[in-house]
Amino acid sequence: MQLPEVELNIYNKNNPVEAKIVENRIVSKESSPNYVRHITFDVSGTDLVGRVCVGQSIGVMPPGEDEKGRPHKMRLYSVSSPSGGENGNPALISTTVKRTIEEYEGKIYLGVASNYLADLKPGDSVMLAGPSGKRFLLPEKKESYNYLFFATGTGIAPFRGMMLDLIRSGCSGSVALLFGCSYRTDLLYPDLFGEMEKDHPNVHYLTAVSREDRRADGSKKYVQTLLEDQRDLLQPILEQDNTLIYICGLKGMETGIYRELLRMGLPGYLEWKKDAPEPESLESTLKTLTDSELKKQIRTTERVFEEVY
Numbered sequence: 072m073q074l075p076e077v078e079l080n081i082y083n084k085n086n087p088v089e090a091k092i093v094e095n096r097i098v099s100k101e102s103s104p105n106y107v108r109h110i111t112f113d114v115s116g117t118d119l120v121g122r123v124c125v126g127q128s129i130g131v132m133p134p135g136e137d138e139k140g141r142p143h144k145m146r147l148y149s150v151s152s153p154s155g156g157e158n159g160n161p162a163l164i165s166t167t168v169k170r171t172i173e174e175y176e177g178k179i180y181l182g183v184a185s186n187y188l189a190d191l192k193p194g195d196s197v198m199l200a201g202p203s204g205k206r207f208l209l210p211e212k213k214e215s216y217n218y219l220f221f222a223t224g225t226g227i228a229p230f231r232g233m234m235l236d237l238i239r240s241g242c243s244g245s246v247a248l249l250f251g252c253s254y255r256t257d258l259l260y261p262d263l264f265g266e267m268e269k270d271h272p273n274v275h276y277l278t279a280v281s282r283e284d285r286r287a288d289g290s291k292k293y294v295q296t297l298l299e300d301q302r303d304l305l306q307p308i309l310e311q312d313n314t315l316i317y318i319c320g321l322k323g324m325e326t327g328i329y330r331e332l333l334r335m336g337l338p339g340y341l342e343w344k345k346d347a348p349e350p351e352s353l354e355s356t357l358k359t360l361t362d363s364e365l366k367k368q369i370r371t372t373e374r375v376f377e378e379v380y
């Protein structure tokens with residue numbers, strides 16, 4: 072499988088470029104205290120036009136200084152527009168940003184860059200760098216594969232653009248998006264993915280709402296439990312040699328997915344670094360190993376792509 076050659080760091084943190092905001096809207100359907108926004112930058116007149124690929128990230132330079140008087144550090148945001156640009160305009164690049172808010176010892180802390188971005192209005196300027204990332208990409212012949220996209224939270228960002236790319240390319244392989252969030256109000260772009268599924272029989276939109284949905288045995292639903300609950304749909308896709316897995320979102324989500332894939336006995340996605348456990352002892356091995364131990368003992372193959380943060 073060949074990945075496309077992409078450009079890197081056309082601009083960097085010491086040499087950022089000015090872009091204008093053209094759109095900044097909430098992407099959940101119902102009101103949610105987790106404010107996630109679709110933000111589109113107009114990069115007209117810069118060297119970023121047509122040179123940023125979905126799967127890459129862009130750097131945002133928040134203005135101002137930290138408590139030590141140093142300029143705020145650059146933060147990365149995944150591109151959520153398709154590779155030809157938002158609405159087919161190569162000068163428009165989007166991302167999907169969640170306001171980060173933390174309470175610590177009775178004080179509220181607002182994340183610097185995410186809240187700066189979320190407050191921007193159309194016409195405002197923002198300094199960008201990038202793009203970065205050369206591995207979390209769709210392959211060259213993207214229409215020749217099947218895809219399982221696992222996302223939690225803003226991990227949905229690259230999959231919005233990738234799925235728009237795949238549909239435009241006429242991909243007829245199976246494309247399944249497995250999205251996990253805590254509450255139904257936190258489903259991101261639900262109308263877009265619902266419509267994709269309705270209009271394209273090869274597209275599947277599966278959700279796991281962990282604090283609301285329950286599985287048949289009463290336990291909570293997560294992205295990885297969809298592999299078991301939707302086995303009739305997903306196993307035949309995973310058994311094909313031309314299926315790729317992409318994982319994006321909260322750091323740690325990948326190990327739950329590895330465990331389910333190992334239970335499903337699918338070769339091609341994960342390899343044990345030393346001897347694989349006998350099938351009859353697999354379950355006890357998985358129960359014994361902590362997530363970090365499991366990660367040390369297996370490696371993903373070239374058919375698995377990860378971006379967790």
Ligand SMILES: Cc1cc2nc3c(=O)[nH]c(=O)nc-3n(C[C@H](O)[C@H](O)[C@H](O)COP(=O)(O)OP(=O)(O)OC[C@H]3O[C@@H](n4cnc5c(N)ncnc54)[C@H](O)[C@@H]3O)c2cc1C
Pocket residue numbers: 128146147148149150166167168169170171172173174175180181182183184185186225226228378380
């Ligand atoms: C490859 C990559 C892609 C990414 N893509 C996306 C994306 O598409 N969308 C997205 O939303 N994010 C994405 N991120 C995460 C993003 O880069 C930022 O890390 C995130 O937005 C938080 O940045 P911030 O400046 O808002 O928060 P920061 O200012 O960096 O703060 C981080 C957290 O700490 C809390 N905090 C700050 N100060 C204190 C304190 N003194 N005590 C206690 N808590 C405190 C803040 O409230 C916040 O929750 C990505 C990251 C990577 C590495």
